[in-house]
Amino acid sequence: MVRIEGIVAFVTTAEAGSLSEAARRLRISKSVVSERLAELERTLGAKLLHRTTRKLTLTEDGTTFLQRALRIVEEIKIGASEIAERRGTLSGPLRISAPVTFGRMHLGPALYPFLAQNPELQLVLDLNDRRVDVASEGYDAILRHGAIEDSRLVVWTLCRSRRVLVASPAYLERYGQPKTLADLDHHRAIHYTYRGVADWRFVTSAGPAVVRARPALGLNNGDMMRDAAVAGLGIALLPAFIIGPSVQDGSLRHIDIGHETQEEFIYMAHPDGRNPSAKLRAVVEHLREAFGDPPYWEKALPGRK
Incomplete structure (x- = not known):
C-alpha cells in the first residue's frame, strides 16, 4: 500500500528540486526523505526521480505520478483544514x-x-x-x-498603500524645497536598485510622469534608504509604512509636489x-x-x- 508520507516526500522533493531543501521544508532529515522516496518507488514499482550529486529530475513516470500526487496532498490539506475549522x-x-x-x-x-x-x-x-x-x-x-x-x-487586498517623497530638514535647508516635478530634476536621489529602475513615477492630469533625479546613492533595502535620507544624503521615494515614524518625529519631512504616485496595495x-x-x-x-x-x-x- 502506498504511504501518505512517501507521497508528501515525493511532492515536496519535486517542488523543492533537492533532497536537502525538501528535508528543510518537511523538518526531517535528508536520510528520512530519501528512505520515504525509495519506499514509494518500491511500492509503485517505478523509478520516479533521477538523482545525481548535482541535480534531481523527474522521470517520465515521475512526471505522470506528480500530477496525481499533487491532488492527493492538496485534498489532505483541505480535509485537515475542514476538520480543524469544525473544531473551531x-x-x-x-x-x-x-x-x-x-x-x-x-x-x-x-x-x-x-x-x-x-x-x-x-x-x-x-x-x-x-x-x-x-x-x-x-x-x-x-x-x-x-x-x-x-x-x-x-490576490487578496489587505490595505491600500502609497509611496511618498521625503528628505531630512538639513537636506532641504541646504538644497531647497522642491515644489514641482521639474524641480526634482535638480535634486540628489536615493534610489531603490533592486528592480534595476532608477526613476520615480507620478500620476498627473496629463497622464503618468517619469522623473529621473540625479542619483546620489543606490540601495536595495528600504531601511537603509530611510536612514540615508535621515542622514541628509538626498530625497527618497519610500512607502509610507517605512517612513511614517520618521515623519512623525521630525527626522524626515514629507515633500509635496502636487502629485501622488500611483496607488499601491499590500497584498x-x-x-x-x-x-x-x-x-x-x-x-x-x-x-x-x-x-x-x-x-x-x-x-x-x-x-x-
Whole structure:
C-alpha cells in the first residue's frame, strides 16, 4: 500500500528540486526523505526521480505520478483544514513569504497576538525581498507591496498603500524645497536598485510622469534608504509604512509636489487552483483588521487618507 508520507516526500522533493531543501521544508532529515522516496518507488514499482550529486529530475513516470500526487496532498490539506475549522481551531503548518522591512516593522507585530491565540498553528515566515514562485517553492501564500503581475495568483487586498517623497530638514535647508516635478530634476536621489529602475513615477492630469533625479546613492533595502535620507544624503521615494515614524518625529519631512504616485496595495496572494485553507483565510482577515484601511502607518502623513 502506498504511504501518505512517501507521497508528501515525493511532492515536496519535486517542488523543492533537492533532497536537502525538501528535508528543510518537511523538518526531517535528508536520510528520512530519501528512505520515504525509495519506499514509494518500491511500492509503485517505478523509478520516479533521477538523482545525481548535482541535480534531481523527474522521470517520465515521475512526471505522470506528480500530477496525481499533487491532488492527493492538496485534498489532505483541505480535509485537515475542514476538520480543524469544525473544531473551531486553527492548526498545522503555514508557510508565507514577505518583504524584509514590512515584515519586521508591521507584519510580525500584527501576527504575534494572532499566533498567541492559535498555539497549534505552525507558521514559517520567510522574509525575503526577491520575487518568489509561490507554488514551486512550497509557499502557501506570499505577502507583497505594489502590483502583483503573476496571473497564476489569486490576490487578496489587505490595505491600500502609497509611496511618498521625503528628505531630512538639513537636506532641504541646504538644497531647497522642491515644489514641482521639474524641480526634482535638480535634486540628489536615493534610489531603490533592486528592480534595476532608477526613476520615480507620478500620476498627473496629463497622464503618468517619469522623473529621473540625479542619483546620489543606490540601495536595495528600504531601511537603509530611510536612514540615508535621515542622514541628509538626498530625497527618497519610500512607502509610507517605512517612513511614517520618521515623519512623525521630525527626522524626515514629507515633500509635496502636487502629485501622488500611483496607488499601491499590500497584498496576500496564493496559487490559482488551490482552495485557500481556513487558517490562511483567518490570517488575511486578522491582518486586514490589524492594519486598517487606511492603514495606521499613514495617519501621521499629510495628503490622501
